[in-house]
Amino acid sequence: MSYPAEPYKIKVVEPIAMTTRKQREQYIKDAGYNTFLLQSKQTYIDLLTDSGTTAMSDNQWAGMMLGDEAYSGSINFYHLQDTVAEYYGYKHVVPTHQGRGAENLLSSLLVKEGDYVPGNMYFTTTRAHQERNGATFVDIIIDEAHDSQKDLPFKGNIDLSKLEKLINEVGADKIPYVCLAITVNLAGGQPVSMANIREVSKLCKKHNILVMYDATRCVENAYFIKDREPEYKDATIAAILKEMMSYSDGCTMSGKKDCLVNIGGFLCMNDDELYQRASELVVLFEGMPSYGGLAGRDMEAMARGIVESVDFHYIHHRIAQCRYLADKLEAAGVPIVKPVGGHAVFLDARAFLPHVPQEQYPAQSLAAELYIESGVRSMERGIISAGRDRKTGKNHMPKLELVRLTIPRRVYTYAHLDVVAESVIRLFKHRDDIKGLDMVYEPKFLRFFTARFEPLK
Structure with a gap:
């Protein structure tokens, strides 16, 4: 398919962080391997969420x-x-x-x-x-x-x-x-x-x-x-x-x-x-x-x-950006949720890391490794987000264990998405090296925001 050009021109620019792998390894460790706890200035391309990250007109x-x-x-x-x-x-x-x-x-x-x-x-x-x-x-x-x-x-x-x-x-x-x-x-x-x-x-x-x-x-x-x-x-x-x-x-x-x-x-x-x-x-x-x-x-x-x-050109381009990133990943064999949705591309962490059991938080591990690899910040949408049953205290065990690459509205270009795709593909090629995590701090509510982890030995 063809991908429409941005239906806007850039009037104001904001510099973004350029970091080294060594720096990112320390940053994610300090953040307890939780991408929510990273600082914005430590992030290169921020796909944590599309909530409040819009570029206003x-x-x-x-x-x-x-x-x-x-x-x-x-x-x-x-x-x-x-x-x-x-x-x-x-x-x-x-x-x-x-x-x-x-x-x-x-x-x-x-x-x-x-x-x-x-x-x-x-x-x-x-x-x-x-x-x-x-x-x-x-x-x-x-x-x-x-x-x-x-x-x-x-x-x-x-x-x-x-x-x-x-x-x-x-x-x-x-x-x-x-x-x-x-x-x-x-x-x-x-x-x-x-x-x-x-x-x-x-x-x-x-x-x-x-x-x-x-x-x-x-x-x-x-x-x-x-x-x-x-x-x-x-x-x-x-x-x-x-x-x-x-x-x-x-x-x-x-x-x-x-x-x-x-x-x-x-x-x-x-x-x-x-x-x-x-x-x-x-x-x-x-x-x-x-x-x-x-x-x-x-x-x-x-x-x-x-x-x-509700402008068609705006929303058409927005959906096309998701499809563009998804098409790049799918062409390289990276497992994603099908069909691609409207605000993000979701990596299937179960298929990406089949050797990491769900109790070792494969989606959280993958999100942390993606940040170390490239400075791209994403987020977990799996067992940690699902939380615990309020009556039994046991973990909810969702069938979907995902990493969300969320595209902010009117913020990034196709060139940025090329960088994201290349980073994920590189990670996919050495996926067998990625290990699980242990949760060392768990808040009572909405734990995915502030929980902290350590790599399993």
């Missing part, structure tokens, strides 16, 4: 200068509210400092002890908030999503039979909402089809269960619908996005992804009573309902980012 930076920092009733809030209504279709929006602030509000408002929250594969912070409020997460994604080599157009789809089975087993009154992620991060950035979204909405309406999206990468999902569902091939990204959101009752949003900003998020809903309750609770956790932990300038940048995000 000149239009967004201009908007930052128009921040109305009134404590209540900022004009930027009303601009954000109007933009959300226009592009997503929701009646109410509650700003939060980032996506997990919205997750906290949603779980606190709707979840009670003994509830079950079904979703198309867990996400770390989302599940943590659900469990903190007493719910049990139930994975209802299609089985194929747990197989890295299954090449399906919509591996993020919900298995309707699994959802119906759960409803019959526990009762609809024990299910406060279905958490539908668009796209599914931990499956490899996999999208959900419009057809599946419609069927989920229909089933939930039948049982009076809310559908709440994790809409963090909803624009990427809209692109895949345009690309892979024939009836939408001539539709605009904006039109697909608006229809997609119409099948839900609300959403949590980390604006640090598809809203193209460095900080911010929001909780949306159409129900007036739920909005009133959210407005009361946000004051406790975030701030006034008209700013919720954000400066006026940040809300303005997010409103403008929403408009920019």
Whole structure:
């Protein structure tokens, strides 16, 4: 395939670190072999996350200068509210400092002890908030999503039979909402089809269960619908996005992804009573309902980012960058999750390091070795991210043991991705030399952020 050129030109540049292998060996040791604990200045190409790492546009930076920092009733809030209504279709929006602030509000408002929250594969912070409020997460994604080599157009789809089975087993009154992620991060950035979204909405309406999206990468999902569902091939990204959101009752949003900003998020809903309750609770956790932990300038940048995000040339290039890196790796025989998703390329650490058992953290080992090899920072998405069962204390043992090479929006060029590909390929050629790790410090919550490791002797 052909890869489109960047649909932007570079106006401001930021120098990046150039380090030696000896330096990197010391840096990763000091960081406990956890790439999250490395310093930015120690990193050459930073593919740790696409969250908050966007390069904002000149239009967004201009908007930052128009921040109305009134404590209540900022004009930027009303601009954000109007933009959300226009592009997503929701009646109410509650700003939060980032996506997990919205997750906290949603779980606190709707979840009670003994509830079950079904979703198309867990996400770390989302599940943590659900469990903190007493719910049990139930994975209802299609089985194929747990197989890295299954090449399906919509591996993020919900298995309707699994959802119906759960409803019959526990009762609809024990299910406060279905958490539908668009796209599914931990499956490899996999999208959900419009057809599946419609069927989920229909089933939930039948049982009076809310559908709440994790809409963090909803624009990427809209692109895949345009690309892979024939009836939408001539539709605009904006039109697909608006229809997609119409099948839900609300959403949590980390604006640090598809809203193209460095900080911010929001909780949306159409129900007036739920909005009133959210407005009361946000004051406790975030701030006034008209700013919720954000400066006026940040809300303005997010409103403008929403408009920019639905530009076809922008999102086409973004998806193409992922495909470019994936194609380079696949041509060299490097095992990756298929098909490539919208925000990252995921290395299959099980297949990459078959000699390292899951209990020795192969994905964490691979991420650390990639940093030593080249200064490229990536992140683990496997047994460490999955955490422990809150009742038994045993490790969750996910079928997918992955290293995520996450591409920030509008930051790197194809030449940078060439460097990444060459680094991974070099590592693949001497993969038998890579050993596992021992976890020497484990925090109680979300351990992948701050856990520390040592190489096994």
